[in-house]
Amino acid sequence: MRLVVAECTVDYRGRLEAHLPRAVRLIMVKADGCVAIHADGGAYKPLNWMNAPNSLVEEPGRWVVTNPKGEELVITLHRVVSDTTHHLGPDPGLQKDGVEAQLRDLLAGRPELIEPGLTLIRREYPTDLGPVDLLLADPGGGTVAVEVKRRGEIDGVEQLARYVERLELDPRLAPVRGILCAERISPQAKVLAAARGLGTTEIDYARLRNAGSSEPTLF
Amino acid sequence: MRIRADRDDLGDVLGRANRAIGTRTALPVLQGLLCEASGNRIRVTGSDLEVTVRTEATVEVLEEGVVVIPGRLAEQAVKRMPAGQVTIGTNDGDVEIVGKGPRFSLRQLSVEDYPALDEPDLGGTEVDGDELAAAIGQVTVAASTDAARPILTGVLFETREEGLRLVATDSYRLAIRDLPGVGVEGTGLLPARGLKELPRTVGATKVQVGLGDREGLFSSERGMLRVRMIEGSFPKYQSLVPDRYPNEVVVPKEDLLEALNRVALVAEDHIPVRLTLTDGGIELSVTRQDVGGESEHIPGAYRGDSESLLIAFNPRYLADGVGAVATEEVSIQAIDGLKPSVIRGVDDPTFLYLLMPVRI
Numbered sequence: 001m002r003l004v005v006a007e008c009t010v011d012y013r014g015r016l017e018a019h020l021p022r023a024v025r026l027i028m029v030k031a032d033g034c035v036a037i038h039a040d041g042g043a044y045k046p047l048n049w050m051n052a053p054n055s056l057v058e059e060p061g062r063w064v065v066t067n068p069k070g071e072e073l074v075i076t077l078h079r080v081v082s083d084t085t086h087h088l089g090p091d092p093g094l095q096k097d098g099v100e101a102q103l104r105d106l107l108a109g110r111p112e113l114i115e116p117g118l119t120l121i122r123r124e125y126p127t128d129l130g131p132v133d134l135l136l137a138d139p140g141g142g143t144v145a146v147e148v149k150r151r152g153e154i155d156g157v158e159q160l161a162r163y164v165e166r167l168e169l170d171p172r173l174a175p176v177r178g179i180l181c182a183e184r185i186s187p188q189a190k191v192l193a194a195a196r197g198l199g200t201t202e203i204d205y206a207r208l209r210n211a212g213s214s215e216p217t218l219f
Numbered sequence: 220m221r222i223r224a225d226r227d228d229l230g231d232v233l234g235r236a237n238r239a240i241g242t243r244t245a246l247p248v249l250q251g252l253l254c255e256a257s258g259n260r261i262r263v264t265g266s267d268l269e270v271t272v273r274t275e276a277t278v279e280v281l282e283e284g285v286v287v288i289p290g291r292l293a294e295q296a297v298k299r300m301p302a303g304q305v306t307i308g309t310n311d312g313d314v315e316i317v318g319k320g321p322r323f324s325l326r327q328l329s330v331e332d333y334p335a336l337d338e339p340d341l342g343g344t345e346v347d348g349d350e351l352a353a354a355i356g357q358v359t360v361a362a363s364t365d366a367a368r369p370i371l372t373g374v375l376f377e378t379r380e381e382g383l384r385l386v387a388t389d390s391y392r393l394a395i396r397d398l399p400g401v402g403v404e405g406t407g408l409l410p411a412r413g414l415k416e417l418p419r420t421v422g423a424t425k426v427q428v429g430l431g432d433r434e435g436l437f438s439s440e441r442g443m444l445r446v447r448m449i450e451g452s453f454p455k456y457q458s459l460v461p462d463r464y465p466n467e468v469v470v471p472k473e474d475l476l477e478a479l480n481r482v483a484l485v486a487e488d489h490i491p492v493r494l495t496l497t498d499g500g501i502e503l504s505v506t507r508q509d510v511g512g513e514s515e516h517i518p519g520a521y522r523g524d525s526e527s528l529l530i531a532f533n534p535r536y537l538a539d540g541v542g543a544v545a546t547e548e549v550s551i552q553a554i555d556g557l558k559p560s561v562i563r564g565v566d567d568p569t570f571l572y573l574l575m576p577v578r579i
Contacts, residue, residue: 105487105489106489108509120508120509121509123509123510206367215391215489215533215575216557216576216578217390217391217575218390218391218393218459218559219454
């Protein structure tokens with residue numbers, strides 16, 4: 001990871017044209033070639049970025065980043081405040097928020113609690129739109145996509161509907177139905193889920209946690 | 220009240236007191252820090268009534284007084300000031316935080332609403348602060364975080380002839396740490412959550428420890444940490460520890476920890492890690508139906524009644540215990556695959572971690 005703090009102007013040409021006027025910013029060049037330009041605010045989104053694969057050419061006072069799609073990012077460096085490189089090593093990946101991830105893992109071990117007869121195919125099943133929390137097989141030969149939330153709201157229903165639509169395209173999985181699992185599901189989410197042909201199941205997290213714990217204890 | 224001090228010193232004194240402030244407090248005023256300025260000192264108190272932290276710093280007191288400031292906001296405001304002197308003072312119902320240029324004006328909280336936190340005189344015994352913090356760290360890994368069983372969320376402080384003993388258990392594992400020669404008087408169950416704050420709040424080379432009927436008090440030159448005791452009877456743990464183990468394997472701690480770190484990529488709490496204790500060390504393996512598995516050999520020394528012994532554990536609990544061992548070599552002592560095993564440091568009688576195996 002190379003971190004450069006510099007007073008710079010940035011010009012992007014590609015899907016559109018964008019210009020960042022002269023200011024001090026953080027330029028990150030990641031090990032995989034991604035380049036991101038950050039301001040001193042906002043939690044996650046860079047002001048401008050280029051995803052790998054990229055080609056970075058350093059000229060005096062000017063960096064030119066290009067990619068195979070023909071996009072170009074030109075960073076003009078007026079003053080470099082700091083330029084450091086760190087080796088971060090392999091990343092263990094993102095761990096989800098405690099309750100939600102635990103709920104997902106407990107349900108993976110006890111899928112019959114979502115619906116009798118269901119068996120686990122895979123956790124975090126990848127789709128083009130992101131991983132679906134649980135992919136289960138039902139006894140009738142169909143597939144069940146399960147989205148696990150701490151609180152089931154309308155956006156969770158929308159998310160699940162998109163996954164189901166995507167998974168349906170895979171003939172190995174079809175027919176696919178979806179179930180939204182959460183500790184609490186709002187009435188609006190239940191209505192929308194029913195309208196979209198999706199199921200909803202409320203899970204008692206505390207009971208599931210105790211039921212799921214078959215580990216012997218000391219006392 | 221009005222005081223002036225270096226930004227970093229002020230940020231530190233507020234930040235440490237803020238460690239006691241909970242995210243969900245019954246009283247809104249407990250989101251605030253009670254600041255008392257007199258002489259040339261400021262005393263800052265944060266509390267959620269279960270855990271109370273009082274920190275102190277030498278400052279320039281321009282006007283003595285008492286105020287309750289919004290805790291986290293004021294800390295962040297101070298820390299984001301330009302380097303140099305920062306002034307905190309009251310002005311017409313607001314708290315003003317002023318640096319070289321920037322000026323925050325924040326709403327005060329009511330001093331009258333802030334609960335009276337009397338200061339019991341518990342006496343106290345001076346102990347090595349670093350050793351105490353390390354010992355607390357070794358046992359709190361075994362404490363439960365499940366509020367449904369509050370007794371198991373605590374650490375038992377027990378005075379014995381030989382010294383102080385700390386014990387914690389969540390019913391799946393039990394950690395015991397002896398501090399020989401530490402003569403703290405009294406016995407009580409203190410919440411692990413509060414004890415974990417010791418190094419970050421008032422931790423110092425020397426710490427005074429006092430145990431009363433209802434609370435434990437830890438104080439140093441950096442301030443005071445007070446934790447309310449948990450009421451109830453701690454499990455009778457002594458009988459849980461077997462007196463002999465026919466099987467034992469000794470392996471380097473770091474090798475085992477690294478192996479468990481690799482196991483964690485595949486395993487999760489409910490997927491047991493299998494250990495075969497055998498001549499030459501440990502054969503370790505894990506299998507998860509929907510993901511795959513991992514296996515490896517950890518060289519070590521084994522002695523036992525049988526040629527080999529298969530035993531399985533919750534991988535996280537095992538890693539917690541191994542990580543808490545303070546020596547370079549770790550010993551796993553087992554009776555069989557069903558009875559509790561012991562993890563301890565080689566030639567270290569002061570720490571013991573009892574772990575229940577998982578059925579396979």
